[in-house]
Amino acid sequence: MKTYSEEIVGLEEDIKQGRKFKNQYEKLIVNLIYTNSWLSEQQKNIFKPFGISSAQYNVLRILRGHFPKPCTINAIIDRMIDRMSNASRIVDRLEAKGLVERTVSETDRRAKDVLITQKGLDLLAEVEVNTREWMERFKKIADERVNETNDFLDELRSI
Secondary structure, eight states, rough: OOOOOHOOHHHHHHHTTOOSSSSSHHHHHHHHHHHHHHHHHHHHHHHGGTTTOEEEEEHHHHHHTTTSSSSSHHHHHOOOOOOOOOOHHHHHHHHTSSSSSEEEEEOOTTTTTEEOOHHHHHHHHHHHHHHHHHHHHGSSHHHHHHHHHHHHHHHHTTT
16 A cells, blocks of 8 residues: 555656756746646636636635625735736626625725625535535645645745
8 A cells, every 4th residue: 555655746757857957946936836737727626516716716705704794896806816817807707696796885886895695605615515625635744744835835925
């Protein structure tokens, strides 16, 4: 029986790298980009049966965090993981599916408030059954390594 460490496949093998990386920093950057793509694909597969994207899932979670209070588009943008996403279009799609509703803001008549609907809350509950199962797979990694990785990624973004 293989142990967890014996199942690990290196980046070079995953991307069929024909040459050595110039240095460990180049390998780190390629590894981060490749791993991000891998994680995104995993999430896409989780969300696809529910008819939502990872950006839509992110917006629904933000809105649930504000529930029962509404949220403005700007507040959503400030909290989104992928800041390059078009929050207005994402909200349009979620509204068309009945997962959110927009109303005129009580504090600024020019702005729209966005509120998650019960249908949106119910969908999140369903999706999160699958995301919890997926996340359980990561518990093979020791807590100490997870904490070190989180610290490292925070440090990396501070450069």
